[in-house]
Amino acid sequence: MTNMRSLMCGQVDESHVGEELSLCGWVARRREHGEHLAFIDLRDHTGVVQCVVDGAADLRSEWVVRITGTVRNRPEGTVNDQLATGAVELGGCAIEVLSRAEPPPFPLDDRSGDVDEVVRLRHRYVDLRREEMQRNLRTRARIVGAIRRSMDEQGFVEVETPLLIASTPEGARDFVVPSRHRPGSFYALPQSPQLFKQLCMVGGLDRYYQIARCLRDEDLRADRQFEFTQLDAEMSFADQEDVLEVISAAVDAAAGTVTGEAIGEVERMRWVDAMNRFGSDKPDIRFGMELTELTDLFVGTGFNAFTASSIKGIRHPGASSATSRTRLDDLTDSAKRWGAKGLVWMRVETGDDGELILNSPVAKFMTDAELSGVAQRLGAEEGDLLFLVADDWATTTHVLGLLRLELGRPPTDDGVLRFLWVVEFPLFETIDPDTGRPVPAHHPFTMPHPDDIDLLDGSPEQLTSVRSQAYDLVLNGWELGSGSVRIHRSDLQQRILDLLGIAADEAAARFGFLLDAFRYGAPPHAGFAFGVDRLVALLLGVDNIREVIAFPKTQSGTDPLTGAPTEIDAAQLADLGLRPLPPQG
RNA sequence: GGUCCCGUGGUGCAGCUUGGAGUGCACGCCGGCCUGUCAAGCCGGAGGUCGCGGGUUCAAAUCCCGUCGGGACCGCCA
Numbered sequence A: 001m002t003n004m005r006s007l008m009c010g011q012v013d014e015s016h017v018g019e020e021l022s023l024c025g026w027v028a029r030r031r032e033h034g035e036h037l038a039f040i041d042l043r044d045h046t047g048v049v050q051c052v053v054d055g056a057a058d059l060r061s062e063w064v065v066r067i068t069g070t071v072r073n074r075p076e077g078t079v080n081d082q083l084a085t086g087a088v089e090l091g092g093c094a095i096e097v098l099s100r101a102e103p104p105p106f107p108l109d110d111r112s113g114d115v116d117e118v119v120r121l122r123h124r125y126v127d128l129r130r131e132e133m134q135r136n137l138r139t140r141a142r143i144v145g146a147i148r149r150s151m152d153e154q155g156f157v158e159v160e161t162p163l164l165i166a167s168t169p170e171g172a173r174d175f176v177v178p179s180r181h182r183p184g185s186f187y188a189l190p191q192s193p194q195l196f197k198q199l200c201m202v203g204g205l206d207r208y209y210q211i212a213r214c215l216r217d218e219d220l221r222a223d224r225q226f227e228f229t230q231l232d233a234e235m236s237f238a239d240q241e242d243v244l245e246v247i248s249a250a251v252d253a254a255a256g257t258v259t260g261e262a263i264g265e266v267e268r269m270r271w272v273d274a275m276n277r278f279g280s281d282k283p284d285i286r287f288g289m290e291l292t293e294l295t296d297l298f299v300g301t302g303f304n305a306f307t308a309s310s311i312k313g314i315r316h317p318g319a320s321s322a323t324s325r326t327r328l329d330d331l332t333d334s335a336k337r338w339g340a341k342g343l344v345w346m347r348v349e350t351g352d353d354g355e356l357i358l359n360s361p362v363a364k365f366m367t368d369a370e371l372s373g374v375a376q377r378l379g380a381e382e383g384d385l386l387f388l389v390a391d392d393w394a395t396t397t398h399v400l401g402l403l404r405l406e407l408g409r410p411p412t413d414d415g416v417l418r419f420l421w422v423v424e425f426p427l428f429e430t431i432d433p434d435t436g437r438p439v440p441a442h443h444p445f446t447m448p449h450p451d452d453i454d455l456l457d458g459s460p461e462q463l464t465s466v467r468s469q470a471y472d473l474v475l476n477g478w479e480l481g482s483g484s485v486r487i488h489r490s491d492l493q494q495r496i497l498d499l500l501g502i503a504a505d506e507a508a509a510r511f512g513f514l515l516d517a518f519r520y521g522a523p524p525h526a527g528f529a530f531g532v533d534r535l536v537a538l539l540l541g542v543d544n545i546r547e548v549i550a551f552p553k554t555q556s557g558t559d560p561l562t563g564a565p566t567e568i569d570a571a572q573l574a575d576l577g578l579r580p581l582p583p584q585g
Numbered sequence B: 001g002g003u004c005c006c007g008u009g010g011u012g013c014a015g016c017u018u019g020g021a022g023u024g025c026a027c028g029c030c031g032g033c034c035u036g037u038c039a040a041g042c043c044g045g046a047g048g049u050c051g052c053g054g055g056u057u058c059a060a061a062u063c064c065c066g067u068c069g070g071g072a073c074c075g076c077c078a
Helices: A117-122 A131-153 A194-202 A240-259 A271-278 A325-337 A368-378 A393-408 A450-457 A460-464 A490-500 A504-518 A532-540 A570-576
Strands: A020-032 A038-044 A047-053 A064-073 A088-099 A176-178 A186-188 A207-215 A227-236 A267-270 A310-316 A344-350 A356-359 A385-391 A419-423 A428-431 A438-440 A470-475 A478-485 A525-531
Touching: A020 A047, A020 A088, A038 A064, A038 A088, A047 A064, A131 A207, A131 A227, A131 A240, A131 A532, A194 A207, A194 A227, A194 A504, A194 A525, A227 A240, A227 A478, A227 A532, A240 A419, A240 A470, A240 A478, A240 A525, A240 A532, A267 A271, A271 A393, A271 A419, A310 A368, A310 A393, A325 A344, A325 A393, A356 A368, A368 A385, A385 A393, A428 A460, A438 A460, A438 A490, A450 A460, A450 A490, A470 A525, A470 A532, A478 A532, A490 A504, A525 A532
Parallel strands: A047 A088, A267 A419
Antiparallel strands: A020 A038, A020 A064, A038 A047, A064 A088, A176 A186, A207 A227, A227 A525, A310 A385, A344 A356, A344 A385, A419 A470, A428 A438, A470 A478, A478 A525
């Protein structure tokens, strides 16, 4: 293999019996039996092999050693079935210590519970030796390789786009890099290669892709880091169907490296259906508990809290007896934190005459018709819990969507992969109450749905009902990525910019180079990007992308290993023409 | 910007509700014994600012306030 070693630890088997081998690795464990016998478990990323020393072995955990010995079958009765190499051992070993090591700061086997993540991150180089981290990073590499091969095979050309780019005010908060040559001016690090990949289309690359690092200075979460990796792609002379097909193939290749099977045809759902049925634009469709429309049951109701424009409910089957009043109060508090005015819960019970009874503090404010309507609409059965929210449509769906996840979401590692295309996103999110202008839901270059273009001239209500040719890929309730068909005609682009209230000079200043480019022959094009970290995490069944990133940051954006972010010295600041403000307060 | 949870020898936990000597468990570490173990075993030992600061109290790991660090989430992430 190399001059130093002849085989990897995990590869030693009965076919090597009689061979003298040199193996290198870390001392995983040692079992010493006095002056005459010692067992050393030698570990590298491929596994562990037992090495026998006929004497004392002056070794400690995690020392780095080179062991030379002869492979032999283990004596009868000492074969270890738990170990892949357990039928053989390296005998008559001579040991060369390559590096001594202090005791590891935390156990490297899986014997204890989860180690504090800060301790792991501070000593990430030790953490990475653990089998789980090796698996995660090596699987990640195979997934990225599969994605690359898939895109290559589909005729996409990998192009690197710049990391130091011009800041654009919309979207996420930029990370920013001061310019030494032009003090007071800054580069931004890309939130995504969005504009560059569209320039690639104008440039005739036809099909672009990149495994791209993206940076966004927003608050971190289990599925969000400052910097993350996307498969970014764009294709010319293509529509939404073409993009969905290409990306589905790439995701299928990625999933196949882990599951060994095809993901099949990816389901599709319109955005409006996702919101109505699941209260989310990234529904987790591994489980039911869908939202049920109840608004019409309460038209003209005497229950003041339910004189709302949108009333929906969910049913938690069989949950009543296992759910305490305290828990219900907690859920009500949660619903209020999420924006609801309140949460109505009902225990489904059976009366003496066998009739269903909805037991709830607010039942007395509802008519029998309303109560039976709720029970029937939700399909209530004895022992169920029902939850109702009455508010505007956005709040009702949002709160019940979150409640549904809180109550019914399966664990991340349940082994189920439910991919979903969410299509027909709205073109505009809302109408800004201050400016009266629509706010783009995706970005200003998103192509409206062809059937809705006439609505662009309509009322504000009509504007918010305009669908776009934007689409998201969702897996088990995580947004993997999004894309759209782009506007390539300057007249339509101008109409959208006018609607958004972006004046010509402003547009020129913000992304004029793209608009200029489009004047020189822009092919119709469409694209997509999905998060590699999230995909890898879900394929591995881990609920945190830090587990699939070699050197991640904490939730507050620090790196316990390097201490980043750090202050820089005065000379460096002066060189950049920067002076920190005095501390506030 | 906000809500909630966590912080006890190197690691993981218990102790906190109901204040009473740094009390306990497992692993690790150091030393000794040990010729077939494999989470080796047996014996002995060391190791602590109970995150930090303040308050209440005769007395605080324990109760209260603040703060720092970490995590989950809401907002935010075109």
